[in-house]
Amino acid sequence: MLKLLLRILLHTLTILVVIVAGLFTVARVGSLFAPNYVDNLNQRFTEEGLEFSELNVRWRGINPVVEIGGLTGSNFDIEDITAELDILASFWRNTYVFRTIQIGHVSVVVSQESACTIDFPDGEGSFRIGDLIRHTDNIDLSFSSTLECGSSKFEHEGFFRTIRKNKVYRLHAMVNELGDCEHCSISLLYEATTSGFWRREEERILNVQAHDFVLPTRLLGWDFLKESFVNAQILMNGTSESAALVGNIEIQPKHESSVLEGLHLDLSFKLQSMGVVGRIDASLLDHNQNVVSRLEHTVQQDRESNYVHGWSHDIPIDTVDEFLNIFGVSDHLMQEWMDGLAPSGILSIVQWVQDESGIRYRVLVDELFVNQYANVPSLTMDSAVIAGRGAMAYTESTAQQINLEEVNFLSAPMSLAAIDFLSVAMWQRDYVGWSIFGQWEPTANANPIDFNIDVGKRTASEQRWFRFALASPSLSTTELHPYLSSILPAEAFDWFEQSVAQGQFEEAGLQFVLNSDATNQNQTSLEITALVKNAEVVFLEDWPEVVQGTGRLWLTRDGLTIEVSSAYTHGNHIEKGTIFLPLSEPRLDLDFTADMTFLLLQSYLAESPLTDLLPIDPLEFDGSGAIDLDASIKIPLLEEREDLWDVNLELVLADVLLDIKPANIQLDDMYGTVGYQYPDVITSSQLTAKYHDDPVSLTMSTRKGESDSNEVVFAFELNTSVSAVANLTGDWLPSIASGSTHVSGEIVFPTTNDSPATVDIHTDLVGVALSLPKPYHKIADQNRPMQVQMRLDDPMIVDVTMDEVKVRSAVASDGTIRGSVGLSVPPPQLSNSTRDWVVAGTVDELVFETDQKGEMALPEGLDIQFVDLHIHKLVRARFQLHDLIMNGTFGGASSALTVTAEEGNASLSREQGQDWQLSVERLRFWHSAFDTPDDTPMDPTIFLQLPKIDVSIQELYMFTDTGEAEEFGSWAFELDTTEQEVLLRNIQANIRGVTLDTQDRDGIVWDTEKNETRFNGVISGANLLHVLPKFDVVAEIESEDFTVNSELVWPGSPFDVNPLMLSGRIHGDANNGTLLEIDAGQGILRLLSMFNIAPIIQRMDFDPSAMFAKGYSFDRILFDVTLDNSNVVIQEPIHIKGRSSEVLFTGNANLTDESVMMDVVVRLPISTNLKWYVALITGNPTAFLGTLIGSRIFRPQLNQLASAKYRVEGSFETPEIELIGIFDDDLTGNPIEDDTIIEE
Known part of the structure; x- marks a missing residue:
């Protein structure tokens, strides 16, 4: 007080x-x-x-x-x-x-x-x-x-x-309690008197008195004690060196009735310079003032250290119980627990020390016994030590054997005997608690198990609790089963027993908690925890096994949880995860994060029941790369509870290669996040990837389809090139297209198994050039929308729409493609054809832009049926066909194609294993179609692509610009090609009485690399008088027959023949004919009029009118001419043999500037008439030769001339003729510029 x-x-x-x-x-x-x-x-x-x-x-x-x-x-x-x-x-x-x-x-x-x-x-x-x-x-x-x-x-x-x-110090204080008690007070009087100068001494007096002063125990933190009255008388007298203090204190609990029970304290202390020492004798009195317990307590203070030390011996624990019975609050938790536990024993030593940090205490208890109360097991021990500081105490056993009754809720076969034990007690103003810690060995071979009992109550909320906990350094799966079997529902325990095949549980623990409130409503909780190592778990029968599992397990009233820190399943590393088995319903919850690869994830999904839940089949994809999986899955444990299924997956893709097999699309370097939520919801971030090095942006989502069922959508956008798309279409695409364009589209996977996936692609083709005939030709900058729809079924159906072109194709699983093309009409039905492709429709004008060389190649393996394909106008440079209709089949094992047009009718056929046969009944072309300028040579590609063909043309006509038809007869030849040559062999042609034959010769060879044509063949016919006019050439010669052997070369295609560009050799003969007199003004034909000397040779009477009127007859003409572009070189003399005369000539002629330089030798019979000779040598030789050549003044004197040699030089119109010798037929010095000798 x-x-x-x-x-x-x-x-x-x-x-x-x-x-x-x-x-x-x-x-x-x-x-x-x-x-x-x-x-x-x-x-x-x-x-x-x-x-x-x-x-x-x-x-x-x-x-x-x-x-x-x-x-x-x-x-x-x-x-x-x-x-x-x-x-x-x-x-x-x-x-x-x-x-x-x-x-x-x-x-x-x-x-x-x-x-x-x-x-x-x-x-x-x-x-x-x-x-x-x-x-x-x-x-x-x-x-x-x-x-x-x-x-x-x-x-x-x-x-x-x-x-x-005056050296006197006095302190006086008093506190009076207000209220009904006027005399309730406490007072203090202290007086100290100092004396001496060198050696100061001080006398001290203290008097403390208390009269029925109320002690507020709750304010002092002792709410479990009743308020009490204090009466006290304490006196001290002495000096600063020594003093004595005596007194007595009586404390009585506050009652409504005057009860005399309480506590009496007698104080006796000595105060010295080193400290204080004394004793307190305490007597506990009952209501009859009888002493029920005595206590002697010694107190000592060290003045130097300011420590206060107190101790007592041999205090029965019953004394504590008696004290609480007198002073304790009857309904307080402390009183309740003391009554319930009813502890007994001897406090053999009680010690306490007070210093600056507070009060510390230590109690040695012997023969301690505690009854079982409120789920606290009964406890018996020989000896224990209780120590603490302030409101906390702990107890430890000093005995070898402690008996602790097994907690009644635990059904596991374990004994809690022979344990090491420690307890801690705490009391505060609103809290009291007690904890027991221990360890025991359940069996001889088992690891020691730690246990803990914690009991407490909070007075403010009236909350009470009891906790019981077990802990073991290691347990096996089988050792854990007995605890779980009594706690888990049957379905949950069956799952654990069957699914957790093996594993070691370290730092295992069990905790049971019982809570109650002011209304005595009890709540219990149970928790089992453990660290898991090397566990093997199978979620369900059809799931891949989880091995090398490490983590933490705990079981509560809510369910069994396994927190995985690392594990492996099907080769995949689970970085962290949680397995939760709720006790409220038969399901298993999985939450985990795994580091996977594409192939391992695909294999895991395919071998688990998840493959039946996913809206798309994971086996429809191939790939590789790293994938981080974050999964949350709820699995029903009973088949009849399929409604418990729930799946949430999140896949983080990093440098993944994805091959969408149904669409034959491969994406590289894919990054992003894809999410899935059961039953069929898929979402994604903005995914990035590459398609043949072209960046792709794509997303994944789900939506309602046409049949109100969900479908998974891959939406993509990219700028791609024709070469990249050619990996899907084949190598033929770059031959007709080039460039890059923007493409967008969707790949749609219906979630129902009976519907195939589809691909829908849109592009405006801006940036792509199409090397196709008009109207399908396209430049790069032109906008031409195109849509491609693919139904990824077996076979795969592909629909392509671009302007008036509509294509439908079916691609089988073995790569076989069948399809139909509709030009301005819907694609025809494939089922009515035995061919792979059917083409039908109408084209107004099909124009091949130029004749320039290209790389267009027809796709291999074409097997096409044409059904009334009508092309109103087909233009290939200067070639044109009108109202062309195609029917029949082309490609495959055999072909039979018919074509009708205004220009003619033809059929193209081939039997299996045979060459192609092209048969043309009538063919009509315009001359202008073959008049190709030098700077635009004919494109050879279309010919080089052709296979070997046997061609026959019954009637060939050419129309002039005026519309007149020219007949070019009938033709038959073999068309063949090499890598750079177009070959026309075994040509048999009959053109207006002229026969063209290349049997056993090269025929016509078009070298497309050099862009030149070679011709090696024989041209023959009958009377030139009738043949030449058919080719618009004036007939100057009449013959029984003629033969021309040609070895010619000219630049360009076979259709680019230009007489001024020919090079090579022409040699042959003409038999039994006549060189007719012609008009000398006919250009190059005037050259032949020089040799019109028939009257001189055939008649000896030299009647000029008779001779020149009928021309010069010959038996044979032999010629061998070399052509060098426009130069005609006659190195080997042309020999004209008449019946009695001969004419030979050599030299050069230029067809471009129409110039000539030749030597001519005329051989005549010998005559005795010398007048002509004299006139020849005495007259004007030039005038004489001019008259001779002019066919006007040859006279009978020429019969006497043996031979004459002339030189002709100048233009075709006005040549200069000079007699350079008589009786001279030597032409070895002929005036040719080239010394090349052409052998006959």
Whole structure:
């Protein structure tokens, strides 16, 4: 009680002194250095949560005197404060020393019902309470207080005064309890008298008295004890060296009736310079004042260390029970537990020590026994030690054997005998608790198992709890089964027993918790925990096994949880995951994150029941690369509970190669996130990938389809090239297209198994050029929308729409393609054809742009049926066909194609294993179609692509610009090709009476690499008089027959024949004919008129009118001519043999500038008539030869001429003719510019 009184008084003084001392210090500094020190002081109090009024500072000498009218805090109010600080003494003692402190009144009001505590300033630092009181000469204050705690209210008033005068220091304090009891008070009187100068001595007297003063136990933290009355008389007398203190204290619990039971304390202490030592004799009295228990307690204080040590011996635990029966609150938890546990034993040693950190205690208990109560097992031990500090205590066993009854809820066959044990007890104002820790070995070969029992209650909420826990360093799967079988439902336990095949459970633990509230509503919880190593788990029968599993297992009332930190399943590494088996319904929850590859994930999905749940078949895809899987799956344990299925997957793709096999599309370098939610919801982030090095942007989602069923959609966009798309279509595509364009589309997978996937592609083809005939030709910048729809069935159906072109194809699983093409009409039905492709429709104009060389190649293996394909106009450069209709088959094992047009009719056929046969009944072309300019040579590609063909043309006509038809007869030849040559062999042609034959010769060879044509063949016929006019050539010669052997070369195609560009050799003969007289003005034909000397040779009478009228007859003409573009070189003389004369000539002729340089030899019979000879040599030879050549003045004298040699030089129109010799037929010195000899 003395301590409580001093605590109230001293803490009150602490508040005042701290405030006043701080106030004086601030005021002093402010008055010296700043005029606004009052404002600074006000700010300082505000920061401390204080308010003051009527501040005044005055000086008494060098000492400041502070006067404050009022000071208010959170729970106190102080009036009329006056304090004088002794400046010199403060500096000398290095602390605050006041001369006087006067306080008119202090009022303290504390209302803290929940905590029932009072927080006072600590009074440390520069304001120590003891020093403050000792060093202040005069203190005078009065106070009143009101304290509330729960239903209790305590009101007090009192005073505190000190005075130092004439070496006498006196302290007097009193507290009176207000209320019904007027005499209930506690008082303290202390007086010390100092004497001596060199050796100072001090006599001290202390008198403390208490009269029925109420002890507020709840404020002291002892809410389990009743409020009690204290009566006390304590006296002390002595000096500073030694003193004696005696007294007695009686404490009685507060009752409505006057009951005399309580506690009587006799105090006897000696105070010496080294400390205090004494004894307290305690007697516990019942209501009859009979002593029911005695206790002797020794106390010792070391003044140097300021430690207080107390101890007792051999205290029965029953004494504690008796004390609680007298002073304890009957319905308090402490009383309840003491009654329930009914502990017994001997407290052989009780010790406590108080120091600056608080109170520490240690109790040695012998023969301890605790009854079973509130699920706390009964406990028996020979010896135990209880130690603690403050409101916490712990107990440890010092015995070898401890008997602990098995907890009744645990059905596992384990014994809790022979355990090592430790317990901890705690009590606070609103809490009491007790914990027991132990360890035992269930069997001889088992690992030790730790256990823990925790019991407690919170008085404010009336919450109670009991916890029981087990822990083992290691358990096997089979050792864990007995605990689970009594806790788990049948379905859950069956799953654990069958699915967790093996594993080691380390740091295993079991915890049972029982909670109750103020209404005695009980709640229980159970938890089993363990670290799992090397576990093997099968989720269900059809799932891949999980091996090398490590993690943590715990079981609660909610369910069984296995937290996986690492495991492997089907080659995949599970980085972390959770397996949860709820106890409320038969299902298994899986949550895990796995580091996978594409192939391992695909294999895992295919071999687990997930493949039946996914909306798409994972086996329809191939790929590789890294995938991080985040999965959340709920699996029903009973077949009839399929409604419990729930699957959520998230796949993070990193550098993944994805091959969409149904669409034959391969994507590389795929990055992004794909999510799946059962039953058929798929989402994704913006995925990125590459298609043949072209960046692709795509997303995955689900939507409602046409049949109101969900479908999975791959939506994509990319800029791609024709060469990349050719991997899907074949190598023929780059031959008709080039460039790159933007493509968008969707790949759609219906979630129903009976519907195939589809692909829908859209593009405007901007950036792509199409090397096709008009109207299908397209330049790169032109916009031409195209849509491709693919039905990924077997066979795969592909629909292509571009303008008036519609294509439908079917691609079988073996790669076989069948299809139909509709030009301005829907594609025809494939079922009516035995061919792979059917083409039908109408084209207004089909124009092949140029004759330039290209790389277009017909796709191999074409097997086409044409059904009334009508092309109104087909244009290939200068070739044109009109109203062309195609029917029949082309390609495959055999072909039979018929074509009708205004220009003619033809059929193309081939039997299996045979060459192609092209039969043309009638063919009509325009001459202009073959008049190709030099800068635009004919494109040979179309010919080089052709196979070997046997061609026959019954009637060939050419139309002139005026519309006149020219007949070119009938033709038959073999058309063949090599890598760079077009070959026409075995040509048999009959053209207006002329026969063209290349049997056993090369025929016509078109070298497309050099772009030149070679011809090697024989041209023959009958009478040139009838043949030449058919070719618009004036007949100057009549013959029985003629033969021309040709070995010619000219630039360009076979159709590009130009007489001025021919090179090579022509040789042959003509038999039994006549060189007719012709008009000398006919250009090159004038050259032949020189040899019109028939009258001279055939008739000897030299009748010129008869001779020149009928021309010159010959038996044979032999010729061998070399052509070098426009140069005609006659190196081997042309020999014209008549019946009695001969003409030979050699030289050059240029067909471009129509110039000539030749030597001509004429051989005639010998005659005796010399007049002609004389005239020849005496007259004008030039005029004579001119007359001879002009066929006007040859006379009979020429019969006498043996031979004559002439030189002809000049233009075809006006050649100059010179007789350069007679009787001279030598042509070895002929005037040719080239010395090349052409052998006959």
